[in-house]
């Protein structure tokens with residue numbers, strides 16, 4: 001049953017506020033025994049994955065391991081043949097289409113930035129705020145102080161305050177990626193799926209991206225798909241290794257890198 005606005009009470013736990021996701025008794029994202037086939041080929045094979053609230057999880061795995069398909073399942077782009085996919089305790093994501101899933105607070109950052117070059121950095125963030133359905137009623141009014149503060153907070157988080165009045169078109173590739181992350185933040189997502197965030201970045205931009213993602217953990221649950229192991233090491237608390245559509249192993253970066261099965265999978269690539 002879909003009940004993201006239901007106010008529930010249970011035992012000694014705090015009651016939920018309206019719109020809050022119920023992750024009091026478990027993970028915020030819960031995938032169990034998920035199977036996806038394309039013309040008989042199993043892209044996801046009995047995959048189970050649990051993401052905690054506020055967690056920053058890195059997903060790695062060789063080409064074709066199923067990382068993109070997993071993201072597609074979470075966002076509703078691909079519906080699995082079987083399995084369970086829940087957001088918190090109560091929201092069955094398999095019953096929702098892509099826009100409905102986005103509206104629950106699950107958002108995705110694709111590899112290629114798609115900011116509006118002709119608009120300023122500030123205007124890009126403002127536009128993203130208006131894409132948030134909760135602010136629709138205010139669309140035809142002047143920006144209020146609270147909305148201004150939200151934009152300035154995000155500018156501060158993504159470290160683009162000094163460029164806020166500049167057109168996004170003049171930003172470097174890395175700065176565009178941060179702006180796009182900022183545009184997602186304007187919608188106050190509960191879960192952020194981030195696909196290969198550092199592709200094409202300079203060394204300095206990579207470092208700043210690591211700082212940015214680390215600063216977001218705790219406030220948002222984040223899944224980062226990334227091939228660059230050095231980068232993963234710099235941000236990872238817990239790493240999930242996918243292989244042939246299943247979770248091969250999970251643990252700290254040291255644990256997974258020393259796992260003979262992981263070494264075999266990567267050497268065998």
Ligand SMILES: Nc1ncnc2c1ncn2[C@@H]1O[C@H](COP(=O)(O)OP(=O)(O)OP(=O)(O)O)[C@@H](O)[C@H]1O
Nearest residue numbers: 038041042043061062063064065066067068069070
């Ligand atoms: N729409 C599709 N039709 C047929 N096969 C597909 C489709 N999407 C994915 N696959 C196959 O499913 C497998 C998993 O693909 P997926 O893109 O999820 O892997 P990945 O881990 O993201 O790989 P990469 O790191 O190369 O992006 C691959 O063998 C891929 O060819």
